[in-house]
Amino acid sequence: MEKSAIVKVIVSLGGLALAFALTAVVFQYVVPDAAGLPKDSIVSTIITVVGAMALAIVVISIILSILYIYDSRLKKPYEDRLKGVKREMENSSSFWRIALLTIVTLAWMAVLYFFWRDIPIMVEMHSGTLQPLFTENFAVFVPIFMALGAGMIIANLLYLLPLGKWIPSLCEVAMSIVSLVLFYWILQVFPFNPDLPEMGKLGLALLLVLAIVGSLIDIVGKLWKTLKIIIYGKD
DSSP states (O other), X not given: OOHHHHHHHHHHHHHHHHHHHHHHHHHHHTSOGGGOOOHHHHHHHHHHHHHHHHHHHHHHHHHHHHHHHIIIIIHHHHHHHHXXXXXXXXXXXXXXXXXXXXXXXXHHHHHHHHHGGGOEEEEETTTTEEEESBOGGGGGGHHHHHHHHHHXXXXXXXXXXXXXXXXXXXXXXXXXXXXXXXXXXXXXXXXXXXXXXXXHHHHHHHHHHHHHHHHHHHHHHHHXXXXXXXXXXXX
16 A cells, blocks of 8 residues: 555545534534524534544554555565465475474374363253263274374474485375274274264264365375375475
8 A cells, every 4th residue: 555545545534524624613603593503513513523533534544554564564574474484384394394293293192192081072052061072982093193193293304304205205195094094993983972962973974084085185195296206306
């Protein structure tokens, strides 16, 4: 937004406020009392309008000034910074990408390992009753999730080593295959609270099916990425 445009907007609003103020003066001192008009009431209303417009001018001026400062001083550096972050996240060998993925993976592993029995879900909507989401049958899947998380961390860390990128990329394919099998197994066992309403069970089943489909798509995408690395030397 250009500074001239901001000035034009403020001047236009100021002109309107001035016009209303002049209207109040005219009503007060020019219109004769013989006209029988409620001058005091009209002037009071106009003054209220002028006051509201003055407040609006102040608020709009502040907003437009902020937009001007952002557009002229901050927008380009901010967009350049975002582009830099995007490049980092798209680069498989980026230290910051690997560090972020490692932290996120460790976080969900810790939550799942220590608190999976305490994850609640509402089983009765009208009473708000909460019960554990998982049954003890889910215990068998916990170490598999831990191994999967550890494998994902190792696969990402391999990108930092002076190895061919196809090696960690192939490891990622293996992790996606493990995820696919794991989600299918969970769907077959369905280790969720049996007191869940039918819609809740249907929703969880749908989420698992979506996870299976997502894993299939992920496998294809990572296989294609691995082939490109092998053939062209880059992803």
